Amino acid sequence: MKTKAKKKVAGLEKRKAISGYIFISPFIIGFLVFMVKPFFQSLYMSFCNVELGAGQFNMVWNGIEQYKYAFRVDPEYVRLLTEELLRMVIYSLAIIVFSFFISLILNQKFHGRALVRAIFFLPVILSSGVMLGLESNNQLIAMLQQQVEDVTTTVSITDGLETILRTAGVGVRAFEKVFEVIDNIYDVALASGIQIVIFLSGLQTIPKSMYEAADIEGCTAWESLWKITFPSISSLFLVNWVYTVVDFCMRSDNEVIEKIQNMMIAQQNYGAASAMTWTYFVIVIAFVGITSLLISKGVYYND
Amino acid sequence: MTKNKVQKESFWERNRKSEGYLLKKKASSVFVSIARFILLFGLCFLILQPLLNKISVSFMTEEDLYNPIVVSIPLHFTTENYEIAAEIMNYGKGLINSFVISVTISILQIAVCTLVGYGFARFKFQLKKFWFAMVMLVIIIPPQVISNALYLHFRFFDIFGIIKLINGGNTINLRGSAIPYYLMSAGCMGLKNGLYIYMIRQFFRNIPVDMEEAAYVDGCGVVRTFFRIMLPEAKPIITSCFLFAFVWQWTDGFYSKLFLSGVTLVSRSIANIVDGLAAYMMRILGTMATVSIARSNCILSTGTLMVVGPVILLYLFAQRQFVESISSSGIKM
Numbered sequence: 232m233k234t235k236a237k238k239k240v241a242g243l244e245k246r247k248a249i250s251g252y253i254f255i256s257p258f259i260i261g262f263l264v265f266m267v268k269p270f271f272q273s274l275y276m277s278f279c280n281v282e283l284g285a286g287q288f289n290m291v292w293n294g295i296e297q298y299k300y301a302f303r304v305d306p307e308y309v310r311l312l313t314e315e316l317l318r319m320v321i322y323s324l325a326i327i328v329f330s331f332f333i334s335l336i337l338n339q340k341f342h343g344r345a346l347v348r349a350i351f352f353l354p355v356i357l358s359s360g361v362m363l364g365l366e367s368n369n370q371l372i373a374m375l376q377q378q379v380e381d382v383t384t385t386v387s388i389t390d391g392l393e394t395i396l397r398t399a400g401v402g403v404r405a406f407e408k409v410f411e412v413i414d415n416i417y418d419v420a421l422a423s424g425i426q427i428v429i430f431l432s433g434l435q436t437i438p439k440s441m442y443e444a445a446d447i448e449g450c451t452a453w454e455s456l457w458k459i460t461f462p463s464i465s466s467l468f469l470v471n472w473v474y475t476v477v478d479f480c481m482r483s484d485n486e487v488i489e490k491i492q493n494m495m496i497a498q499q500n501y502g503a504a505s506a507m508t509w510t511y512f513v514i515v516i517a518f519v520g521i522t523s524l525l526i527s528k529g530v531y532y533n534d
Numbered sequence: 535m536t537k538n539k540v541q542k543e544s545f546w547e548r549n550r551k552s553e554g555y556l557l558k559k560k561a562s563s564v565f566v567s568i569a570r571f572i573l574l575f576g577l578c579f580l581i582l583q584p585l586l587n588k589i590s591v592s593f594m595t596e597e598d599l600y601n602p603i604v605v606s607i608p609l610h611f612t613t614e615n616y617e618i619a620a621e622i623m624n625y626g627k628g629l630i631n632s633f634v635i636s637v638t639i640s641i642l643q644i645a646v647c648t649l650v651g652y653g654f655a656r657f658k659f660q661l662k663k664f665w666f667a668m669v670m671l672v673i674i675i676p677p678q679v680i681s682n683a684l685y686l687h688f689r690f691f692d693i694f695g696i697i698k699l700i701n702g703g704n705t706i707n708l709r710g711s712a713i714p715y716y717l718m719s720a721g722c723m724g725l726k727n728g729l730y731i732y733m734i735r736q737f738f739r740n741i742p743v744d745m746e747e748a749a750y751v752d753g754c755g756v757v758r759t760f761f762r763i764m765l766p767e768a769k770p771i772i773t774s775c776f777l778f779a780f781v782w783q784w785t786d787g788f789y790s791k792l793f794l795s796g797v798t799l800v801s802r803s804i805a806n807i808v809d810g811l812a813a814y815m816m817r818i819l820g821t822m823a824t825v826s827i828a829r830s831n832c833i834l835s836t837g838t839l840m841v842v843g844p845v846i847l848l849y850l851f852a853q854r855q856f857v858e859s860i861s862s863s864g865i866k867m
Contacts, residue, residue, distance in 0.1 A: 253649045253653075257646045257649060271685045272673075272686075351578075352857055361786070488678050501682050
């Protein structure tokens with residue numbers, strides 16, 4: 232009797248497990264066919280010479296020749312890679328700081344808050360996909376912009392400040408990066424729509440009573456920012472960081488990606504393209520992994 | 535009048551009583567709100583300015599583009615740019631194609647992602663954690679990594695050598711048709727599909743289990759429970775995921791370039807609009823013609839507006855759905 236009941240329960244659980252698998256089966260199939268297989272094929276391809284023939288393609292084992300080609304023969308790849316990685320680090324940091332700051336402001340109560348929030352979210356929709364970098368992709372227009380920049384002698388505030396700080400001689404290179412980010416604040420604002428919304432949703436879950444208690448105890452706003460706000464939403468920093476870095480790699484104006492696609496479609500050099508992709512993304516994923524491990528050590532969980 | 539005066543007096547009176555604290559607090563809050571207004575106004579302007587600029591440029595004639603007096607309001611109002619851009623981009627056909635592809639692809643993607651998300655949210659099975667980690671992996675691994683292998687996969691498409699047998703040793707070239715992308719969408723491997731699975735799962739997890747259990751007790755099967763009870767509950771997240779899928783598909787360049795190169799899509803034709811303009815001018819004039827930079831920029835702006843126009847309209851009407859889905863799902867990681 233007892234065993235029968237047990238068996239029945241086990242049967243129910245088994246049935247539920249099977250229906251669970253049926254529900255996620257599209258993902259499993261898609262993952263195996265369109266992710267795992269191409270993934271390993273692409274890895275294998277990066278060690279091969281890919282020859283396209285009529286109706287088929289052959290892969291001839293070539294060792295690490297393609298990697299050698301990417302790093303030592305190709306004139307652009309190393310330069311593009313280092314530039315793009317540096318840009319990724321700097322811009323991701325800037326985007327996180329910017330979106331945290333903006334979400335703090337948008338969390339306050341003022342008139343037209345919904346409108347401002349809608350405008351900040353607009354780039355998520357408008358500057359996605361091909362829309363991004365449409366102007367800079369166009370060589371003619373990019374040339375014109377360069378010329379205009381060279382010719383115009385308008386006074387910019389950052390330029391003035393830059394000169395002052397440079398003559399003061401403090402950490403010139405670091406400042407240059409900061410100024411570069413400030414000059415390109417438009418790009419930063421465009422890329423931080425989703426991050427702002429995620430931070431905002433976190434900020435709204437912090438109970439008001441905590442701030443009131445802190446205020447009564449004589450805590451200043453600055454202190455409560457670091458002692459209450461920051462720890463409460465620290466887990467969202469991790470989410471946003473990963474999202475930002477990954478999002479940055481997928482942008483269509485990424486020069487490394489452009490180079491790779493050019494290599495693949497125009498020059499039909501699949502092996503070298505694979506090698507380039509792999510080196511780029513191994514570095515990026517290692518970077519995401521290490522940084523998110525570091526961040527997750529600092530994350531404070533309330534429960 | 536007198537009422538105002540009374541209030542004012544009482545303010546100063548209260549200020550005196552609080553030894554200047556009230557005035558200081560009031561002044562600082564006014565200062566903060568002014569500073570906030572300036573900052574936010576500036577940033578919002580920064581975001582909107584390119585759009586506004588494009589709108590004004592798109593109505594200018596070539597004459598106006600070179601006229602230094604004309605800054606934002608065109609002197610000779612014209613809609614000629616729209617006509618030219620529409621002709622170069624093959625706009626009518628592109629719009630219909632883009633619309634059909636975006637709608638069908640996003641319906642397919644969201645339908646499949648809803649199933650998968652529900653499976654992850656409600657069922658216990660072996661290796662569930664492993665498969666969910668794989669979903670995370672799909673979010674993190676950029677599609678570019680596997681793009682070259684996929685390209686070849688569909689260029690020389692075959693299922694375990696079956697097609698080769700039928701077709702006399704030849705594989706079929708699926709590149710250029712939309713089939714590969716539909717196949718990928720059906721397998722949750724389309725544009726940002728991992729993200730949709732994650733968001734939908736998050737939403738289902740927040741729905742109380744009671745209703746489903748009641749349904750099960752009353753003898754409702756798994757499939758029927760899902761369609762009759764859970765789907766209506768999940769309408770908000772499904773609509774917003776659908777909107778995202780639609781919009782991102784509409785502007786997508788990566789998958790379109792890889793798979794849909796044979797189909798006229800607005801997102802593809804906008805990328806080539808400047809080259810198209812030169813060819814168009816040559817056809818009209820019959821000789822080699824160089825197109826001025828200002829002119830090509832103007833046409834590019836017009837074309838961009840025509841591409842994002844439908845999306846902006848959609849955003850204006852469904853702004854809440856876009857924003858709220860993210861805020862409801864982002865909290866718990």
